[in-house]
Amino acid sequence: MAELPSDIKAMFINDDFDSSQFFSEKGGFLHYQFAEYLADKHNGILLDGKPHLFDGKKYISLDKNTIRKLTLNYLPSLKENQNKEVYYKLEALCGKNPQEQAAPYFVGVNNGIVDIRKMQLTDFNPDIHITNIIPVDYYPEAQSDLVESFIKDLSNDDSEVEKLIYEMIGYGLYRDNFLQKAFFFFSPGGNGKSTLFKLLHYFYGTQNTTALSFKDIQSRFKPASLQSTMVNIADDIDPDFIKETGNYKTIVTGDKFNAERKGQDDFNFIPYVKLMFAGNELPQTSDRSRGFYRRMILIPMLKQFGRDGQKGDPMIFHKLKKPEHLSALLNLSLKGLSNLLEAGYIKEPQVSIDYKAQYEYDNDPILQFLNESTDDKHRTIPAVEGRPTEKAYAIYQSWCNKNGLLAVSKPKFTRELRRIGLESTVKWSAAYHKTIRFYARETTIDFYDEDGAKL
Template sequence: MEQLKQQKIWVCWRYETKHSRRTKVLYNTKGYKTGTSKKYNFQWASYDEATVAVKANGFDGIGLVLPKGIGGIDLDHIDRNSILAEEVRELMNTYEELSPSSKGIHHLFKVDVEKIPSNKGKLSSDYYSKNPHNDMEIYIGGLTNRYLTFTGETINDVPLADRTDEVLTFLDKYMKKERFKEDSCDHFDIIVTARKAKNGEKFIALFDKGDISGYGSPSEADQALCNILSFYTGGNADQMDSLFRQSKLYREKWEREDYRTSTIENAIKGCHGKFYIGSKSRPPYIYYDERSKRMKVNCPLLARHIRENLHYIFVRDSARGGVLRYVYEDGCYRLYADEMLKGIIKNYITSFDESILQMRDVNEVFGQITTDLKFKTSEELNADEDIINFQNGILRLSDMKLLPHSPEVMSTIQIPCNWLGSAKPTPVFDKFMNDLTSGDKAVENLLLEFMGVCLSNVKGHRMKKSLFMVGKGDTGKSQLKSLTERLLGNGNFIGIDLKEIESRFGTGNLYNKRLAGSSDMSFLTVGELRIFKQCTGGDSIFAEFKGQNGFEFIYKGLFWFCMNRLPKFGGDDGQWVYDRIMQVNCNNVIPKEKQDKFLLDKMYAERDGIVHKAIMALTQVIKNGYTFTEPQCVEKAREVYMAENNTVIAFFTECMEERPLGKIKDSCTTGRVFDVYKAWCMDNNHGYAKTAKEFRTELADYLGTTFSDMTVRRGKGGTFYHRYTLTDEAKSRYQRAYGYDEFPLLASNQ
């Protein structure tokens, strides 16, 4: 672009209204109207001169008159993430930017003019320079005398590349004019049909008589006749030209290529794709029935046509014993209900002729397609851990290369943003994360790592971790989870708490979910984290829905819980359980007057930049052997949680103390200690208590010894912990369980 910016090829433009139509009018840098033909080239300026003039004269923008060897493609009224835009982007792979309206796309490239089909110094008449059927335009300096607006709002900011071969492909694929088809109506049929139509008198006056009395000028009459011809020829430009030459309106002006082309293109565009049915090519599944004298649908042929032209997959639903139907749409397989699939079948028929639609045909075709015995398994969906599906392509994590979408990639999750490949400012998100983590960058990085894994296909059990965000209300802890869920899309996450996960009919809700958890989990006590252990460990789990057969699956997603208090759980609560919990404490309460009710929407608007941060953090997790980077505060919180949640440790900390001088002077046997422990669990752990053996073993492990080494036998008095006893407060509070110190024992140092 820098070389072009130095050349005197730049002009300014301003929006002006002419004949009730808003158009761009060209000006030179001094404020006078100019043009794109060679006679104006002395008025053109450099890029810098043009940009200065825009500010000085209040112009709306700048553009460049394309010099020989430089070409441009203009796509109007198109979403930058649409399939068509992606096709052209993949083909051209050159400098790309948004149009001034932000509703179009421009490509700039180098081209060898000598290799482009031409005739008398202009683009060959076999091709449109402006295709009225698809809103595409192509301009080639040296063949087309045009300019292209320039905004600098880049989509693909790369140097201009030689795309001669790609231009030839583009011309053949998107700009080639349709020639007469063997099954098109011939001239005579079109003329007869037009004469018999409701507006036949209008056609006769123009075509047969050359009567222009009802029009303001001969050009308006030409346009009116072309409008009629466009409808009856199906927008066939060559056929329109041939028919017009047979009309009484034909005159020398029609030989002007620019006039003829613009008149025909305006007529085609004015039809908005709706043409006379007789002009349409009949699809192979439509036939003429001689008996009924009407068009009909051949259902087996339509079913075959759909199999060959529509990308779809059927997936066995192990959970409910049915079939899930997915249709490939905008780079991703979308879940379709039966009626939605029937709608697609219906459209194949009505796109040719609405009058021949019969729902029995739709149902028959639906039945033929859905009884094909070709199924995928749910394990095949989103199975490639090396890719992430974005709106503008498939990101391959191993080399960070953006690949084009392909129906061969069985992806049902598409992140609703573009992969830009570079950082983008996220001021709202940055402030939110700073408030959420109280400025702790290590914690912020951990949260981004976890978010990145959630947005990927990486199996959650590879990390063997879950996220528990703990703190008072109004800290924003649930907002980050909600943002991640919004990026994943409905159907890919579920709100569920730990107790529901462990319940008989709750486990099945995890099936095919990328993220599971609760945004506001109430304090709860769970007997055992059996399913939690299996899910985070990658084990096969058994699940069932009420009234249906059970099934097994491996949970590939992650757990994310937000809560005010950590849950209590019993059963196997060894070190492995706590190692699978990453506890992040959120203590920064945001005052009501400073809370932003639209925070989630504002962060979602920054999603391109946020997702880039998360994916870059994800790459570090992968490089570290699928290991999260846990800050010291998370490791410390784990130790505290273990002490508080483990009833043995918590009981020891709260209710036991060292014996004064190491002497046994009470009746506090090991049996009485366990009895008081069980009573304490009734008050503090909903009655869930360890067995006597588990209590002794875990207490000894915590103290770094063995039960035999920490106890002493005192004759008939029983077995005692020779260094530890219950506190007086514990003996008093749980007197019913403890009893009394019935007799003084001899002092002992053992």
């Protein structure tokens, strides 16, 4: 017989269990009575629109597979159709007891629940409705030179980056996306980011993490797995072009999200998952909106380990995952979380700000065009500002041809210019005795005709 998972095992106290009470005198199975027993014993509730049972530490989502494992311990002789009857009755009973997730300042850990307002550890309690427990013990006095040295090395001795990493890990423990930020680690290999992500999977626990790529998040069915997930940790982000970003924005913001599992009805949930990505380079995207970049924190990993850099420790992960080091990491992360809650925002390191500005520029051909292009005939005047729209677009097309880029349509060109403050406006041309449409800012003074002569 297959070994029961630990979260299912924890749900049973069988010393006083009398199975005969759930069968009639003629041997018929009393599925409703058994469902009532389970709902009462395991605090059946409706949480996030789904039935849940308390396993002694946290609430676990009820599905048919959970019921099979549950009844296997209580009544191992039940048939599949009887399990289904129990499931449907228990689902209905849980539906009569709707509850809400506990406040996000309750953080479930291996040895209890930490109230981060007071940094106090309390016992597990069915009245505190949480669905996430990280496999780390909370000991307020825990410290680790190894953990601090590892994070400092990853940060390239940049104290701002070091502080950010602890705050990011702490933010992952908080079941609310109040900062509305996602985290992108990038740089060539040999810098420890893979070790960090491996450690974070272990720190948060496999039941609390997913590993969806950016493209997976934009897919139809995969985002459903983000419900009740603490962090999504995806290494080796695909550098290919990203076209769709709608799901990413909604999830990072923590807005109500509509998801769907294959073959099932769609449903809504409020995501509190934190998105963390890593890659050797950042992907290009068609989304150049402020909303896209505002949600992004770039963390360059500049320290090199191995042959071309600092000597690395191939066993560092196996050392860091020991309980005493994980407890120390928890303390450092909770301190980082407290800083975030007190400040109400996350401070981006200067190196992150600089790299993001460069990323925005590299990802914006229109901005590159404005900064790099010149009109071959009139090098002393702007290529776009104060120029007739037809002429400016022709200069843009020529620049794209020279740089091997595909020019966007003129309407899209106009929309992109509007994004950076250049509007299409109409002005009277005395030379041509007609109105001409120009690209201009509110502060534009000089205007030019088709040949570059000042009007």
